[in-house]
Amino acid sequence: xxxxxQSPSSVSASxxxxxxxxCRASQGISSWLxxxxxxxxKAPKLLIYAASSLQSGVPSRFSGxxxxxxxxxxxxxxxxxxxxxxxxxxxxxxxxTFGQGTKLEIK
Amino acid sequence: xxxxxxxxGGLVQPGGSLRLSCAASGFTFSSYWMSWVRQAPGKGLEWxxxxxxxxxEKYYVDSVKGRFTISRDNAKNSLYLQMNSLRAExxxxxxxxxxxxxxxxxxxxxxxxxxxxxx
Numbered sequence: 001x002x003x004x005x006q007s008p009s010s011v012s013a014s015x016x017x018x019x020x021x022x023c024r025a026s027q028g029i030s031s032w033l034x035x036x037x038x039x040x041x042k043a044p045k046l047l048i049y050a051a052s053s054l055q056s057g058v059p060s061r062f063s064g065x066x067x068x069x070x071x072x073x074x075x076x077x078x079x080x081x082x083x084x085x086x087x088x089x090x091x092x093x094x095x096x097t098f099g100q101g102t103k104l105e106i107k
Numbered sequence: 108x109x110x111x112x113x114x115x116g117g118l119v120q121p122g123g124s125l126r127l128s129c130a131a132s133g134f135t136f137s138s139y140w141m142s143w144v145r146q147a148p149g150k151g152l153e154w155x156x157x158x159x160x161x162x163x164e165k166y167y168v169d170s171v172k173g174r175f176t177i178s179r180d181n182a183k184n185s186l187y188l189q190m191n192s193l194r195a196e197x198x199x200x201x202x203x204x205x206x207x208x209x210x211x212x213x214x215x216x217x218x219x220x221x222x223x224x225x226x
Contacts (some may be wrong), residue, residue: 034212036152038207043216044152055214087152091211095168099151 002026002090012107013044017078023071023088023104032092034074035064038101039084047086048073078104109133109215111203116220123193123224129186129217137161137181140206142213143188145199157206171197180226184212185210201206 003026013019023033031051034046036044046055050065061076075082083106088099115127126145142157156177165177176189186203188225200221204213 011186033208035214040170043218044213045213046207049210049212049214081156089152089212092167094211096154096211098154100151 001028001095002093002097004088004090004097004099006086006088006102009100010103010105012105013078014107015078015080017107019075019078019104019106020054021086021104023066023073023099025069025071025083025090025092026078027059027093028068029090029092031067031073032090034086034089034091036089037082037084038087044087049091068103080106109205111205111217113201113203113217113220115224116201118223118225119193120226121194121224123191124189124191125192125222127188127201127203127220127222128208131184131186131203131205134205134215136179136184139208141179141186142204142206143177144188144202144204144213144216145197145201146219147196147199150199157211158186166220181221190222194224196226198224 001100005024007022033051035048038044047058052064063074085103087101110132112130119125143155156176158165174192178187200219202219203217206214207214
């Protein structure tokens with residue numbers, strides 16, 4: 001199985017900050033990567049797919065980049081509703097696998 | 108509006124069985140691959156199983172093969188997960204999720220149902 005490793009595991013930031021989360025795959029996955037946001041007690045929400053495609057309805061302050069093994073999720077200007085846990089997921093090889101998550105906390 | 112509503116979770120003893128259901132609405136259920144994804148308490152996400160639109164193909168993560176069975180009833184717009192020989196490590200919130208067409212991404216998720224395996 002492909003292992004997905006996110007860093008950092010947690011990050012503290014303030015409203016208005018620019019934040020970047022990284023995800024590394026244990027082998028190349030081309031651009032078969034998604035990012036999800038999960039708030040406590042809620043289901044995950046798809047933000048980005050195909051490494052950089054914004055899911056319908058997701059604010060443009062979210063962006064994704066990368067290919068191969070290294071990917072990033074950037075939030076350009078943090079809003080209060082963005083504090084959550086973020087997961088990457090590869091869809092290149094069976095089975096689909098997720099990173100361990102990055103918790104974004106308020107500083 | 109796309110809606111996925113899971114039910115059937117609960118407390119079960121090790122070795123027991125449980126059947127989860129997911130009722131879908133707001134989209135043409137028979138046109139989508141569907142999956143179950145689980146999340147152990149305080150842990151990350153783990154894909155469990157998926158099923159093709161017509162039910163002809165089914166895939167499982169190794170840890171549940173031979174114990175879990177995914178199925179669907181397109182006439183009832185429903186997805187199921189039959190879980191047998193349950194273990195403590197199967198304790199999790201189980202989400203049903205719709206596949207983004209042509210991919211193994213998940214574009215809509217239900218609210219989840221909690222399965223607790225404990226004596």
